[in-house]
Amino acid sequence: MKRLLPLLCAAVLLSGCSKEEAAPAPVRPVLSIRVVAQSEESLGRFAGNIQARYETNLGFRVPGRIANRTVDVGAEVGPGDLLATLDPTDQQNQLRAAQGDLAKVEAQWINAQANARRQQELFDRGVGAQAQLDIAQTDLKTTGAALDQAKAAVRQAQDQLNYSQLHSDHGGVVTAWNAEAGQVVTAGQQVVTLARPEIKEAVIDLPATLVDQLPTDVEFKVAAQLDPSISTTATVREIEPQAQSATRTRRARLTLKDTPEAFRLGTAISVTLSSAIEPRTELPLSALQEVDGQTRIWVIDPQSQTVAPRAIKVLSRDGDSALIGQGVKPGERVVSAGVNSLKPGQKVKIDEDRAQ
Template identity: 75%
Template sequence: MKYLTVVLIAGLLLAGCSKQEPPPEPVRPVLSMEVKSEDQETFGRFAGTIQARYESNLGFRVPGRIARRAVDVGAEVEKGAVLAVLDPTDQQNQLRAAQGDLARVQAQFINAQANARRQQALFNRGVGAQAQLDAAQTDLKTTQASLDQAQATVNQAKDQLNYAELRTDHGGIVTAWSAEAGQVVSAGQQVVTLARPDVKEAVIDLPAGLAERLPPDVVFLVAGQLDPSINTTATVREIEPQAQSATRTRRARLTLAETPPAFRLGTAISVTLSSTIAPRIELPLSALQEVDGKTRIWLLDTHSQTVQPRDITVLSRDADSALLNGGVNPGERIVTAGVNSLKPGQKVKIDEDSPR
């Protein structure tokens, strides 16, 4: 009997030893992020350029063929500098013709003066007729008027010859040429664009819908595309009233708060639009889990490397993110990928690529 009892106890002990314990939960790798509160709403980032506020489109005041261009694009010129020259042959011929007419009328005027003096002398001696004196004086006045007209024509021809040279009326930088040497241009036709570099501004194209709903406190951050560390803020000076038909954008010109030396004319810039809003928390959609009609997230304890679920309320969603109405605090860490395979208290491994 004792022997049977010993055998039974031994069998039970062996059975107990052979029973396997359940395997531990696997440690799952996850991506995570630290929750941050946002108080700025970003409307987008747009490419633009630095341009001069004041630009002049210059052209010749007389028609003709361009003989030469004196400067190239990018050249800085002083007031009165020659930009381009027309072939002056036509203007020179007009001046010679006007000078010839002036010489002829001057001779007629001298003859009319002499005739008027003779008739006056004869009339004073009582041997000349009043009618002849009146005719001589009338002829003198007519010739004087013709002389004035001929002199004005010579002056005009000289001006026309001077207009064959296109000169600046202020200092600036040549930004564009619209005509080449050898090209025939009409009077007033745009030939060259001259910009004043003393006042610069940022120019961008905004979508028409965004331009119409910009908040009054919108802030423009203007930064160089090659070196974003060079930046300044700006305010709207003007927005074109109508959108361009092809692109449906409206051009905006921004007044810079400061003008860094690196912001030269033509510099490529990046402009970010933002506005101050009430603090809010925005999470990626990958961090949300839908369970029994409720939305929850998984909080990560960085010390114990475990996770716990928490219910939240979503105010709105878009294609990539969700806006929350509380439920999580800034500074807490949440799982952003792998939420559907987690269990409360489960051990996780934070992927090395996760934001810290």
């Protein structure tokens, strides 16, 4: 018995020492993300370009063959500048014919005037007949009407000759040519498009199904494709009522809130549609843990560097991410991987500082 007592004491001492010297739980390195709330819902991104709100399609008032074009696409023109000309041969021939007819009628007018004066003088002296005077005066009136008609024909022929030149109605930028030199065009056929650059707008094509579902508070963010830092917002000015049969899209014209200098006519743009929503958070599916039918996440305490589980409300899941409606606040840090091996109060080491 005396021999067993020291052995028992030694065992008790060894047991106490092993409890005091037990190694603490290891610090677990984890991947984490910082929560960022989303207050807007993206409805899509579409390509478009900057166009002038007001464009004019110009054409010749007379038919003919285009002789030359004096400006190219992109040229700035002022009011009355010459844009193109037709071969004026036909119009010149019509003018010469009208001028010849006018000279002929003018000669007849002179003769009618002289004859009317003679008949009036003879009648006044009593040697002329009333019938002859009436005929002379009738001829004078008829010739006078023919003279007015001939003069109008000359003016019309002169106008036709002038119409063989196409001038700009207002200042602007040439955005398109629809006819080339040597091409025969009809009267009124669209030849050139002239845009007024002072008022610009964004033009995009939207799917017809999306147009019908656009919320009233939808916001368009317009950015230059080459430099996305150049951007502004826009609102809908008009949407074509009928979809294009080939693409099933409807053209939308957007009024720009501001017009950056870099937004020149024809500039390629990227338009993002978004709508205001209740604040929500997007987390990767790897950050979620299912326990007893409840979804939770592990939140990191920045002071103690420990983790604690927290129940959340999942709004939807899509691919590798989930939308969280309740249970997490902006700025909090959440474990993004390895959640199934964590324990409440466990210390962790943050290896990466990523923001969602």
